[in-house]
Amino acid sequence: MATTDDSGAFATATEIAADVHAGTRSATAVIEAALARIGRLNPVLNAFTATTAERALARAREIDAARGKGHGLGPLAGVPFAVKNLLDVKGIATLAGSKINRAHPPAKADSPLIERLEAAGAVLVGALNMGEYAYDFTGENAHDGPSRNPHDTKRMTGGSSGGSGGAVAGGLVPIALGSDTNGSIRVPSSFCGLFGLKPTYGRLTRARSFPFVASLDHLGPLARSVADLAVSYDAMQGPDAEDPVCTRRGIEPVAEIVRRGADGLRIAVAGDYFRKGAHAEAIEAVERVAKALGIAREIVVPAAGRARAAAYIISASEGAALHLDRIRRQAQDFDPDVRDRLIAGAMIPASVVVKAQKLRRWYREQVLALFADVDAIIAPATPTVAPLIGQKTLDLDGVQVPLRPNIGIFTQPISFIGLPVVAVPIPLAPMPIGVQIIAAPWREDIALRIAHALEATGVAAAPRPTL
Amino acid sequence: MQPDDDTLNALIEAHAKALGLAIEPEWMASVRAHLAVSYRLAGVVEEVELADESEPAPVYEA
Numbered sequence: 001m002a003t004t005d006d007s008g009a010f011a012t013a014t015e016i017a018a019d020v021h022a023g024t025r026s027a028t029a030v031i032e033a034a035l036a037r038i039g040r041l042n043p044v045l046n047a048f049t050a051t052t053a054e055r056a057l058a059r060a061r062e063i064d065a066a067r068g069k070g071h072g073l074g075p076l077a078g079v080p081f082a083v084k085n086l087l088d089v090k091g092i093a094t095l096a097g098s099k100i101n102r103a104h105p106p107a108k109a110d111s112p113l114i115e116r117l118e119a120a121g122a123v124l125v126g127a128l129n130m131g132e133y134a135y136d137f138t139g140e141n142a143h144d145g146p147s148r149n150p151h152d153t154k155r156m157t158g159g160s161s162g163g164s165g166g167a168v169a170g171g172l173v174p175i176a177l178g179s180d181t182n183g184s185i186r187v188p189s190s191f192c193g194l195f196g197l198k199p200t201y202g203r204l205t206r207a208r209s210f211p212f213v214a215s216l217d218h219l220g221p222l223a224r225s226v227a228d229l230a231v232s233y234d235a236m237q238g239p240d241a242e243d244p245v246c247t248r249r250g251i252e253p254v255a256e257i258v259r260r261g262a263d264g265l266r267i268a269v270a271g272d273y274f275r276k277g278a279h280a281e282a283i284e285a286v287e288r289v290a291k292a293l294g295i296a297r298e299i300v301v302p303a304a305g306r307a308r309a310a311a312y313i314i315s316a317s318e319g320a321a322l323h324l325d326r327i328r329r330q331a332q333d334f335d336p337d338v339r340d341r342l343i344a345g346a347m348i349p350a351s352v353v354v355k356a357q358k359l360r361r362w363y364r365e366q367v368l369a370l371f372a373d374v375d376a377i378i379a380p381a382t383p384t385v386a387p388l389i390g391q392k393t394l395d396l397d398g399v400q401v402p403l404r405p406n407i408g409i410f411t412q413p414i415s416f417i418g419l420p421v422v423a424v425p426i427p428l429a430p431m432p433i434g435v436q437i438i439a440a441p442w443r444e445d446i447a448l449r450i451a452h453a454l455e456a457t458g459v460a461a462a463p464r465p466t467l
Numbered sequence: 468m469q470p471d472d473d474t475l476n477a478l479i480e481a482h483a484k485a486l487g488l489a490i491e492p493e494w495m496a497s498v499r500a501h502l503a504v505s506y507r508l509a510g511v512v513e514e515v516e517l518a519d520e521s522e523p524a525p526v527y528e529a
Contacts, residue, residue, distance in 0.1 A: 215524070309511035316505055328487050340494055344501035347482040352509040357523035359515050364524070405504060 006037040009171035010464055013079040013228040016174065017121065020078035023067065027060040027078030031123055034080040038125065038172050041467060045148050047157075047166035049085050050092055051126035056080070059123045074121030075231050075255075081175040084161050085127040086134060087111040087219070088208040096210035097130040097160070099143045099333045100326055111208040113177060113219060113236050120235035125173060128163030132335040134179055134212040135319055135342070136160040137187050137407035138389075142335035146389045149192055150465040151431055155386040158191035158407070160184040161222065165192035168222050170467060175232050179209065180218045182315055183381075183411025189222055189423035190434025191386035193463045195451060196222045197229045200441045201418025202247045204233075205240035213318040214245075215357070216311065216415060224462035226452040229422070230255040233444065254445045262453040265446060268297040270379040270438075273304035274410055277396035282380040285426035285433045289378055292459040293450065299374065302366045304413040310356035310363070311416040312405065317353045320345030337404065364417040371440040376450055380410050381423045381434030414438055422447040424460035432463055469506055475499045 008016070008025070019025040035053050042048045063078055083089065086096040088107035095101045114124055129147045131138060139162020140146040147162035149155040150170035157165040161178025165188030168176045178185045180198040189196030197220045204219050211217055221232045237251040269290050275283070289295075320327075320342045327334070327342055334342070370377070383396060387403060394403040414421055419441060423434040439447040454460035470478065479498055483490045490498060 306511055306515055309508035312508045313505065313512055331489065340497040341501045343488060343490060343498045344505055346486060347478060347502055348505050352512055354523060356512050358517050358521045359512055360524035361522055362517055
């Protein structure tokens with residue numbers, strides 16, 4: 001029988017696993033409490049589109065039985081987690097936020113990332129709301145309704161991993177997985193006040209997840225602590241022949257490294273492009289981080305605006321190519337906001353798309369040169385705190401621009417070349433906002449060390465909402 | 468590079484016909500707005516001068 005005790009709702013994954021290892025809480029009690037809290041709060045937050053209660057409780061009982069027999073437990077033993085509903089969950093149709101995919105048969109197997117987290121002892125409790133087909137920065141969904149920000153339920157979670165942001169910020173789970181093509185982990189992390197890790201492009205396998213833009217798609221975790229990002233990231237690393245992009249590099253664990261602090265690291269703040277359009281709160285958040293880290297240096301990321309334009313073109317074009325046949329046959333079944341963007345994307349000249357891919361390689365060379373002199377770059381994650389649900393325009397330097405395509409102006413130039421980023425939450429009142437810590441390819445460890453140092457001083461923290 | 472509304476409308480209608488897309492009249496303004504953004508950003512991409520020998524980013528490994 002499910003308990004209503006959710007006093008541990010904001011425990012971190014690391015704390016939960018320690019309790020389960022020590023026997024001070026059973027995995028079954030943890031999962032029952034998580035399911036009860038989801039049942040109580042999901043009608044408000046609309047983060048989950050499905051729960052996997054039966055499976056989760058069975059898995060929790062297995063963990064408790066293993067402990068009872070004296071077997072070793074994994075580093076995430078008994079930790080509840082949930083995944084954006086574009087990752088395959090065995091027995092559930094992979095919606096990817098759409099109405100159309102509801103007609104798909106249930107997935108035959110879990111995503112390898114779910115398999116890897118469960119192999120470390122974590123327990124899947126459900127699938128999460130998201131913007132349709134991940135073409136979204138708002139967390140709104142025409143079919144399932146908007147995911148709602150736990151810090152102010154009138155506001156957006158950010159997207160497209162909106163349910164992931166709402167579920168973790170609301171204390172429904174300590175860890176959720178999201179995807180990030182142009183910012184969809186970092187934007188909800190910023191709006192919901194969470195730590196989010198978008199690893200290097202190719203670091204984590206994308207097998208058995210519904211794609212959006214193959215050139216730019218990443219998967220990664222959102223959590224309320226850096227340690228939780230690190231331990232879940234470590235569990236998910238490793239090659240996978242099923243994803244042609246997944247690296248053949250071996251596992252490079254970070255869970256111990258993150259505690260080394262930021263001393264000795266060369267860090268600069270991104271100026272120029274990354275100052276334009278930023279609201280006062282975004283600038284204040286970056287300034288707090290710079291002050292805490294003692295950063296005096298500012299650098300210019302060359303051609304960031306052109307990179308963002310090219311990311312937009314590639315996303316629109318590849319997204320349209322992916323969905324063209326569905327638009328032909330079932331246009332009425334799309335979210336209108338997504339449908340019209342995809343239709344327009346199908347009409348972009350191929351010559352521009354090829355040029356955008358060439359620009360991507362050129363831009364990568366320019367940016368990688370910066371890392372000869374710095375180890376990490378600091379930039380705002382979003383130009384503003386979470387807008388109101390339904391808001392259609394955004395003020396950028398005094399000009400009202402369409403909100404949906406412009407929330408990602410600071411995230412797009414970074415994911416465009418696959419750099420690893422940790423979004424850290426700066427707990428401004430009344431709403432938090434995120435800052436990006438950007439490192440060179442394959443140096444997630446550096447970004448996580450800096451995030452951990454900021455967390456240790458309290459400059460970065462996931463604020464607890466009143467629900 | 469930036470087409471005007473009449474040109475965009477003609478582009479959309481021609482593409483819709485060629486691609487077999489049925490675009491309802493009430494969708495046109497929104498599709499046109501998105502296509503206008505794409506062309507504006509395409510102009511930003513086109514302005515960058517790259518060598519003829521420059522390679523695109525995707526890496527294929529046999």
